[in-house]
Amino acid sequence: MTQSLPSAAVLGARAFAALQGLNRFTDEPGKLTRLYLSPSHRQAAEWTKGAMEVAGLSAFIDAAGSVQGRREGPVSGGPCVMIGSHIDTVKDGGRFDGNLGVVAGILVAQALRDAGIVLPFALEVIAFGDEENVRFPTHLSTSAALAGHYDPAWLDSRDADGMRLTEALVAFGGDPSGIPKLVRKPGSVKAYLELHIEQGPVLEVENEPVGIVTAINAQRRARVRVTGEAGHAGTVPMSLRKDALTASAEMALALEAIAAAEEQAVGTVGVFTVEPGAANVVPGSVTFTVDFRSPSNETLTRMEAAIRSRFGEIAARRGVFLDIAVYTNAPAVPMDAGLQDALAEGVARAGGNGTARRLPSGAAHDAMAMAALCPAAMLFVRNEKGISHSPLETMTEADAGIAIRVMLEAVLELARREN
Amino acid sequence: MTQSLPSAAVLGARAFAALQGLNRFTDEPGKLTRLYLSPSHRQAAEWTKGAMEVAGLSAFIDAAGSVQGRREGPVSGGPCVMIGSHIDTVKDGGRFDGNLGVVAGILVAQALRDAGIVLPFALEVIAFGDEENVRFPTHLSTSAALAGHYDPAWLDSRDADGMRLTEALVAFGGDPSGIPKLVRKPGSVKAYLELHIEQGPVLEVENEPVGIVTAINAQRRARVRVTGEAGHAGTVPMSLRKDALTASAEMALALEAIAAAEEQAVGTVGVFTVEPGAANVVPGSVTFTVDFRSPSNETLTRMEAAIRSRFGEIAARRGVFLDIAVYTNAPAVPMDAGLQDALAEGVARAGGNGTARRLPSGAAHDAMAMAALCPAAMLFVRNEKGISHSPLETMTEADAGIAIRVMLEAVLELARREN
Numbered sequence: 001m002t003q004s005l006p007s008a009a010v011l012g013a014r015a016f017a018a019l020q021g022l023n024r025f026t027d028e029p030g031k032l033t034r035l036y037l038s039p040s041h042r043q044a045a046e047w048t049k050g051a052m053e054v055a056g057l058s059a060f061i062d063a064a065g066s067v068q069g070r071r072e073g074p075v076s077g078g079p080c081v082m083i084g085s086h087i088d089t090v091k092d093g094g095r096f097d098g099n100l101g102v103v104a105g106i107l108v109a110q111a112l113r114d115a116g117i118v119l120p121f122a123l124e125v126i127a128f129g130d131e132e133n134v135r136f137p138t139h140l141s142t143s144a145a146l147a148g149h150y151d152p153a154w155l156d157s158r159d160a161d162g163m164r165l166t167e168a169l170v171a172f173g174g175d176p177s178g179i180p181k182l183v184r185k186p187g188s189v190k191a192y193l194e195l196h197i198e199q200g201p202v203l204e205v206e207n208e209p210v211g212i213v214t215a216i217n218a219q220r221r222a223r224v225r226v227t228g229e230a231g232h233a234g235t236v237p238m239s240l241r242k243d244a245l246t247a248s249a250e251m252a253l254a255l256e257a258i259a260a261a262e263e264q265a266v267g268t269v270g271v272f273t274v275e276p277g278a279a280n281v282v283p284g285s286v287t288f289t290v291d292f293r294s295p296s297n298e299t300l301t302r303m304e305a306a307i308r309s310r311f312g313e314i315a316a317r318r319g320v321f322l323d324i325a326v327y328t329n330a331p332a333v334p335m336d337a338g339l340q341d342a343l344a345e346g347v348a349r350a351g352g353n354g355t356a357r358r359l360p361s362g363a364a365h366d367a368m369a370m371a372a373l374c375p376a377a378m379l380f381v382r383n384e385k386g387i388s389h390s391p392l393e394t395m396t397e398a399d400a401g402i403a404i405r406v407m408l409e410a411v412l413e414l415a416r417r418e419n
Numbered sequence: 420m421t422q423s424l425p426s427a428a429v430l431g432a433r434a435f436a437a438l439q440g441l442n443r444f445t446d447e448p449g450k451l452t453r454l455y456l457s458p459s460h461r462q463a464a465e466w467t468k469g470a471m472e473v474a475g476l477s478a479f480i481d482a483a484g485s486v487q488g489r490r491e492g493p494v495s496g497g498p499c500v501m502i503g504s505h506i507d508t509v510k511d512g513g514r515f516d517g518n519l520g521v522v523a524g525i526l527v528a529q530a531l532r533d534a535g536i537v538l539p540f541a542l543e544v545i546a547f548g549d550e551e552n553v554r555f556p557t558h559l560s561t562s563a564a565l566a567g568h569y570d571p572a573w574l575d576s577r578d579a580d581g582m583r584l585t586e587a588l589v590a591f592g593g594d595p596s597g598i599p600k601l602v603r604k605p606g607s608v609k610a611y612l613e614l615h616i617e618q619g620p621v622l623e624v625e626n627e628p629v630g631i632v633t634a635i636n637a638q639r640r641a642r643v644r645v646t647g648e649a650g651h652a653g654t655v656p657m658s659l660r661k662d663a664l665t666a667s668a669e670m671a672l673a674l675e676a677i678a679a680a681e682e683q684a685v686g687t688v689g690v691f692t693v694e695p696g697a698a699n700v701v702p703g704s705v706t707f708t709v710d711f712r713s714p715s716n717e718t719l720t721r722m723e724a725a726i727r728s729r730f731g732e733i734a735a736r737r738g739v740f741l742d743i744a745v746y747t748n749a750p751a752v753p754m755d756a757g758l759q760d761a762l763a764e765g766v767a768r769a770g771g772n773g774t775a776r777r778l779p780s781g782a783a784h785d786a787m788a789m790a791a792l793c794p795a796a797m798l799f800v801r802n803e804k805g806i807s808h809s810p811l812e813t814m815t816e817a818d819a820g821i822a823i824r825v826m827l828e829a830v831l832e833l834a835r836r837e838n
Contacts, residue, residue, distance in 0.1 A: 362653025
């Protein structure tokens with residue numbers, strides 16, 4: 001006897017109950033800290049494997065430490081739709097970041113099985129393990145393994161205790177030599193869908209429970225050094241100063257204006273170090289970071305040109321030296337348009353207003369690595385106050401339920417498209 | 420047989436030769452570091468005492484460590500004109516800061532003696548010992564002893580090694596119990612004149628070898644704390660940020676504009692500390708110092724009102740919290756008008772253009788403490804590139820000579836005024 005599909009409210013309640021189970025596993029009691037390949041990551045992977053099996057998936061922990069679950073479609077070994085996210089966390093992180101996306105995949109698989117719905121493709125759920133870039137200097141390595149761009153050099157990277165990733169992987173029960181075999185064939189994954197907490201305040205401000213990600217933003221970072229002339233704060237007249245701090249302050253405000261003038265772009269000065277840094281000395285030099293992001297590579301190139309031009313003008317006018325060294329230049333990763341529309345159809349069917357909010361992702365996600373392999377898309381869930389990477393990270397059960405229901409409807413929409 | 424008064428060129432050459440002698444004494448070989456009451460301070464004091472005696476002064480090292488030299492006038496014990504500065508230095512300091520002023524006094528006394536000029540007042544030369552506020556948390560204590568505002572609590576202050584000032588003074592050969600007896604009676608010092616390197620670039624920019632100090636600037640300092648909201652540099656849109664750094668940057672530029680708009684005022688942000696200070700985090704809080712100075716207390720009060728108003732407006736507009744705590748509020752110390760004119764007469768007679776540049780002093784000097792006792796005035800000497808508190812501090816021998824000749828002429832002018 002089959003059941004009807006569960007309501008958003010039921011899905012929300014199931015998700016919160018499941019997260020309570022999964023989030024027992026932590027490296028630090030009293031906090032949620034679950035670093036890649038740690039003992040608590042192994043426990044969480046075992047729990048996830050069990051939950052997948054209960055939802056009717058065949059499951060295993062793969063060579064890189066991800067948990068893979070699959071229910072076959074009409075043809076054994078045929079192409080799949082994959083729902084995934086990660087179960088590693090930052091230190092003292094939030095309950096939803098990554099974990100909710102994995103739980104969502106499991107609940108979608110369970111609901112489809114319970115409703116007796118036969119999909120025209122295989123369904124996979126995956127729990128990646130190395131999204132947060134905390135323990136090792138690696139990032140998205142477990143999703144890169146599936147996408148076929150795992151760099152073997154990553155195995156030699158070390159954690160803060162000097163342990164190599166390859167040793168940690170063996171201790172975890174993984175298999176460094178098996179990683180190349182994890183790569184999926186082109187066409188074998190029809191779609192990768194990821195549900196994730198927004199980690200920002202946009203949806204809350206706009207009163208939307210969910211949003212569809214348009215792109216994972218392009219990002220550039222530069223270290224800027226401004227060199228003026230240190231001087232006595234009492235004796236050097238204003239007109240004769242070459243104050244590195246006020247020059248840099250003007251540049252920080254210029255960056256803010258440049259970012260604000262572009263649709264969906266951000267620009268941040270996060271590090272700002274003053275030399276010599278004494279109350280009675282006019283600063284001689286300042287080193288600061290500039291981080292700027294946009295869904296569009298072209299926008300970022302235009303922003304960089306504007307930054308160089310405005311900063312150069314400020315430096316010239318103030319008689320200070322300027323050095324700008326770009327050290328990160330990551331292009332944008334657009335999300336698949338068809339999958340975005342499938343998610344939008346899901347929003348409409350899940351009871352939304354039919355015009356789902358679309359927004360870029362300022363942070364990186366496994367979907368970024370998977371986009372190299374297959375069409376990929378993401379659904380963001382409203383984040384109270386936009387706080388993430390913190391035990392204060394939260395969302396409502398109602399929003400979680402709506403989002404999982406949207407994922408379910410999006411999978412059904414993809415099934416309809418097969419016919 | 421008497422000689423004519425020495426030329427500026429001769430005085431400059433004598434001064435540079437004398438400084439070579441005096442500046443042998445240092446706590447750190449290879450650098451000029453002569454902290455208050457250190458062994459090298461004792462050696463320098465002995466050298467200074469000898470130089471004073473050779474110039475025809477009776478000299479002794481007083482209870483607080485200053486070297487006092489005196490030649491009586493017509494009435495023994497009668498009122499004096501005093502020329503002084505300090506022989507302590509900062510760590511790795513310059514050759515001229517303080518030392519040149521003491522050497523100038525000695526050379527003036529010597530030149531007058533050699534020329535057989537009889538003054539209508541006693542002439543004193545003094546080498547103070549605690550001007551730089553480096554070893555102990557005290558400042559101008561040796562000139563304060565003469566002026567009658569030595570705080571006995573200073574004797575209990577400690578240096579970085581935990582040694583109390585009173586112990587250091589005994590080890591130096593001073594006498595803590597004798598300090599109260601150093602105070603001069605009102606009227607016993609007719610004038611205090613101090614020659615000092617400018618420690619700033621004004622005279623160089625204006626192509627003047629010397630300048631007459633109008634006032635030692637009033638100074639206020641505040642610690643400002645700006646509290647916004649930390650956030651992910653990638654996910655928080657520009658319009659929703661409460662960025663403590665850009666708010667503080669705007670305040671630093673507002674301070675710069677406020678100071679630039681006032682005649683002879685300066686304003687500096689020297690310390691600027693960002694929390695959390697990571698490239699990918701929008702700064703949640705910034706703490707910075709504000710130092711502002713002016714020859715006029717009224718100007719400083721107006722500046723503080725403008726700072727509070729502008730900073731408050733910026734904080735309100737940006738939705739950040741603002742806390743301003745003033746922790747230093749030192750009033751201006753005007754230099755005596757009559758003595759400024761005597762120095763101006765000296766400039767005219769020493770071959771200047773007769774219209775001496777007048778400028779405020781942004782830094783504190785012993786003349787500030789002495790002004791509580793008697794009329795006081797200062798002559799600044801052009802400082803190459805305005806660099807001071809550095810081994811790169813320098814001036815030309817020609818400028819030093821002109822300045823000492825001006826001091827000599829100013830003393831003669833004061834003598835003329837007695838008739």
